[in-house]
Amino acid sequence: MSNDQSEPPPSASKLTRTKQRWAREGRFLTGRTARAESERLPPGQHLVCDWPVLDLGEQPAIALDAWNLVIDGAVDHPVTLDWAAFQSEPQTDKTSDIHCVTTWSRYDNRWTGVATRDLLDLVLPNAAARFVVLHSYDRYTTNITLEDFASDDAVVAHTWEGKPLTREHGGPVRLVVPHLYFWKSAKWLKRIEFTAEDAQGFWEVNGYHNRADPWLEQRYSDD
Numbered sequence: 001m002s003n004d005q006s007e008p009p010p011s012a013s014k015l016t017r018t019k020q021r022w023a024r025e026g027r028f029l030t031g032r033t034a035r036a037e038s039e040r041l042p043p044g045q046h047l048v049c050d051w052p053v054l055d056l057g058e059q060p061a062i063a064l065d066a067w068n069l070v071i072d073g074a075v076d077h078p079v080t081l082d083w084a085a086f087q088s089e090p091q092t093d094k095t096s097d098i099h100c101v102t103t104w105s106r107y108d109n110r111w112t113g114v115a116t117r118d119l120l121d122l123v124l125p126n127a128a129a130r131f132v133v134l135h136s137y138d139r140y141t142t143n144i145t146l147e148d149f150a151s152d153d154a155v156v157a158h159t160w161e162g163k164p165l166t167r168e169h170g171g172p173v174r175l176v177v178p179h180l181y182f183w184k185s186a187k188w189l190k191r192i193e194f195t196a197e198d199a200q201g202f203w204e205v206n207g208y209h210n211r212a213d214p215w216l217e218q219r220y221s222d223d
């Protein structure tokens with residue numbers, strides 16, 4: 001791992017203390033429970049079997065040796081991960097459904113990558129951190145709360161169904177936050193910035209809902 005700060009990684013005791021603090025604050029307890037199959041498809045959505053491509057029209061090509069992921073902002077331990085460092089983080093499989101605001105949903109996508117919780121353990125958000133801004137290689141941005149970013153099923157994915165994520169779907173690496181509409185899942189991920197204040201991203205500035213919960217049909221903002 002290349003490290004912006006060239007300081008040693010946080011000690012195990014510090015990690016433990018941070019996790020204890022998060023547990024005390026109930027910081028990542030979303031209160032969500034498993035849904036009944038009858039409630040699996042959110043309102044206003046229809047199922048598709050293919051996988052549509054949606055983006056702003058520019059699909060950046062990033063060679064693996066030119067790729068890196070910056071994780072910084074309100075954290076104790078900012079990092080810049082190159083491809084090898086990213087691959088040496090703990091790898092996780094997560095299967096989840098996609099819900100796009102344009103009304104298609106796609107079930108059972110198997111993602112492989114680094115769980116956002118493992119990235120939190122690496123960088124240790126400080127007490128001021130409450131929001132996350134995702135920045136992409138195509139200059140797309142989107143914003144979510146720290147709690148949504150830390151969801152148990154959220155993953156920074158490099159692989160879909162056992163195959164490297166294609167460029168059109170956001171490879172080398174995209175975020176997947178399956179409990180929110182898919183525009184929150186930034187493709188071609190470049191930087192994860194932790195912030196104290198919320199800062200709206202591309203679609204949020206253009207009238208889309210700030211939170212984007214599909215079960216509440218948070219498609220557009222009210223104002």
Ligand SMILES: Nc1nc2c(c(=O)[nH]1)N[C@H]1C(S)=C(S)[C@@H](COP(=O)(O)O)O[C@H]1N2
Nearest residue numbers: 052053054055056136140169183185186187
């Ligand atoms: N970097 C980037 N990420 C993005 C987008 C984009 O234009 N640029 N579009 C978003 C939208 S609106 C959707 S629905 C999903 C689409 O992902 P897909 O093309 O893999 O289906 O990516 C999201 N992430």
Ligand SMILES: [Mo]
Nearest residue numbers: 054100101183
């Ligand atoms: Mo979308």
